[in-house]
Amino acid sequence: MEFSIKSGSPEKQRSACVVIGVFEPRKLSLAGEILNKAAKNFLSDLLRRGDMEGKAGTTLLLHNVPGTLCDRVLLVGLGKEKDFRVKEFREAVATAVRTLNETGAFDGTLYLTELPVKKRTMSWRIRQAVQIVFETLYRFDRYKSKKDEVRRPLRKLTLAVESRADLAVAEDALAQGQAIAAGMSFAKDLGNLPSNVCTPGYLAEQAIAMGQNPGLKAEVLDLADMEKLGMGSLLSVARGSRQPPKFIILRHDGGKAKEKPIVLIGKGVTFDSGGISLKPGAEMDEMKYDMSGAASVLGTMKAVAQMKLPVNVIGLIPAAENMPDGNASRPGDIVTSMSGQTIEILNTDAEGRLILCDALTYAERFDPECVIDVATLTGACVIALGHVASGLFANDEGLARELLGAGEEAWDRAWHMPLWDDYQEQLKSNFADMANIGGRPAGSITGACFLSRYAKKFNWAHLDIAGTAWKSGREKGSTGRPVPLLTYFLLARAGKT
Ligand code: BES
Ligand code: MN
Numbered sequence: 001m002e003f004s005i006k007s008g009s010p011e012k013q014r015s016a017c018v019v020i021g022v023f024e025p026r027k028l029s030l031a032g033e034i035l036n037k038a039a040k041n042f043l044s045d046l047l048r049r050g051d052m053e054g055k056a057g058t059t060l061l062l063h064n065v066p067g068t069l070c071d072r073v074l075l076v077g078l079g080k081e082k083d084f085r086v087k088e089f090r091e092a093v094a095t096a097v098r099t100l101n102e103t104g105a106f107d108g109t110l111y112l113t114e115l116p117v118k119k120r121t122m123s124w125r126i127r128q129a130v131q132i133v134f135e136t137l138y139r140f141d142r143y144k145s146k147k148d149e150v151r152r153p154l155r156k157l158t159l160a161v162e163s164r165a166d167l168a169v170a171e172d173a174l175a176q177g178q179a180i181a182a183g184m185s186f187a188k189d190l191g192n193l194p195s196n197v198c199t200p201g202y203l204a205e206q207a208i209a210m211g212q213n214p215g216l217k218a219e220v221l222d223l224a225d226m227e228k229l230g231m232g233s234l235l236s237v238a239r240g241s242r243q244p245p246k247f248i249i250l251r252h253d254g255g256k257a258k259e260k261p262i263v264l265i266g267k268g269v270t271f272d273s274g275g276i277s278l279k280p281g282a283e284m285d286e287m288k289y290d291m292s293g294a295a296s297v298l299g300t301m302k303a304v305a306q307m308k309l310p311v312n313v314i315g316l317i318p319a320a321e322n323m324p325d326g327n328a329s330r331p332g333d334i335v336t337s338m339s340g341q342t343i344e345i346l347n348t349d350a351e352g353r354l355i356l357c358d359a360l361t362y363a364e365r366f367d368p369e370c371v372i373d374v375a376t377l378t379g380a381c382v383i384a385l386g387h388v389a390s391g392l393f394a395n396d397e398g399l400a401r402e403l404l405g406a407g408e409e410a411w412d413r414a415w416h417m418p419l420w421d422d423y424q425e426q427l428k429s430n431f432a433d434m435a436n437i438g439g440r441p442a443g444s445i446t447g448a449c450f451l452s453r454y455a456k457k458f459n460w461a462h463l464d465i466a467g468t469a470w471k472s473g474r475e476k477g478s479t480g481r482p483v484p485l486l487t488y489f490l491l492a493r494a495g496k497t
């Protein structure tokens with residue numbers, strides 16, 4: 001998709017389709033009023049006759065509107081003006097793009113990014129609009145022999161801003177939106193790939209390929225390296241698989257050399273069968289998404305590099321496959337993590353924490369400014385928060401607040417969960433320093449508690465994305481979350497919002 005930014009009246013646009021918003025009931029947006037004037041009340045007459053109410057999600061496509069230079073005008077319902085907020089804005093843009101893509105218009109000019117959205121800036125509207133365009137048009141059809149091709153798909157989109165003075169800022173926001181969207185699409189592709197393609201080795205190859213780009217450096221540790229480092233916990237997960245584990249290190253040195261890096265860690269379990277504590281068969285295919293944390297870290301690194309953000313960021317990805325096998329870990333096995341702490345594996349299906357704990361210990365060597373891990377860690381988190389919010393846990397209030405704020409701003413929201421010491425008791429083991437599970441109550445919290453034991457030396461946050469990284473059901477697929485949350489966090493850290 002080709003994007004551009006323009007200021008100027010809607011009636012003067014030589015576009016295949018100009019998109020105008022209509023509030024409920026029957027109220028044209030500002031740009032709509034201007035167009036209506038040029039069209040000698042053509043639009044207001046239509047509304048008065050009852051052709052459109054302006055309800056959210058509705059559209060009306062008009063041809064040969066008098067007084068305009070465009071082929072078509074698409075009216076998009078926005079709902080009531082006083083209720084027009086982030087969600088409504090996002091839905092309006094999505095509806096517009098979906099309809100444009102189906103009308104046969106080759107290019108479109110959106111007069112929606114001009115609409116005020118409470119507590120949001122013009123830059124935000126541009127950035128979000130671009131993200132929504134990508135999200136709406138995203139397809140994963142590389143394994144379909146017959147792709148459902150759109151006959152004349154939308155190729156060019158112009159986003160309107162109110163005045164010439166906005167152009168420079170809007171161009172920056174456009175570039176940011178494109179970078180975030182590219183990061184999201186990349187994360188979605190990785191999530192959607194089946195586990196026979198997307199293996200730990202595949203993730204490593206992707207990272208190496210990313211490292212060819214300016215602004216990113218990649219390094220991959222293999223089994224022998226991890227053995228030398230004493231990553232006994234991580235390696236215990238990989239034992240049952242024919243796929244060798246990988247440990248990926250991606251760096252973006254965008255900030256000053258003396259500035260401490262922000263470390264992002266992504267759970268990269270490319271398939272989670274549960275291991276010897278085998279999962280039930282129903283919907284087990286969805287465990288191909290168990291590397292979504294890794295995908296979101298890679299996607300975020302891609303976006304950060306593309307935006308050339310002046311921050312130092314390091315992405316760490318412990319990647320392994322969790323399978324049952326004669327060589328796999330058994331319930332009751334005791335392993336020694338890189339930190340020296342011993343773990344009794346009471347359930348081999350609680351494998352995410354086993355690979356993350358060694359990555360957390362590895363992060364110490366970077367003397368990090370903070371560490372954020374991202375993981376599809378617990379089914380319990382899906383029960384607690386559903387598919388709306390990611391679970392956020394942190395050992396530092398300030399960091400938690402920043403991430404919550406970034407999620408709210410990006411509309412990729414998280415909810416702060418407790419990490420009180422009281423829950424730590426559930427991880428007691430009779431035979432080792434800790435067990436890897438804490439029983440059924442508060443499953444997502446005890447998962448976070450386990451990780452917290454490896455994050456004592458830095459400010460740390462954990463995002464449980466088990467419910468938000470993908471959708472199940474008819475529209476099954478990866479969502480690209482929490483790439484927006486993480487990139488908005490880093491944008492804010494870089495002083496770019
Ligand atoms: N990858 C799963 C978590 C998960 C489950 C994500 C369902 C999305 C949907 C994780 O490795 C896991 O199996 N967790 C166990 C932990 C339990 C054994 C303490 C779980 O949630 O059941
Ligand atoms: Mn598991």
Ligand code: ZN
Pocket residue numbers: 269272290349351352376377
């Ligand atoms: Zn898992």
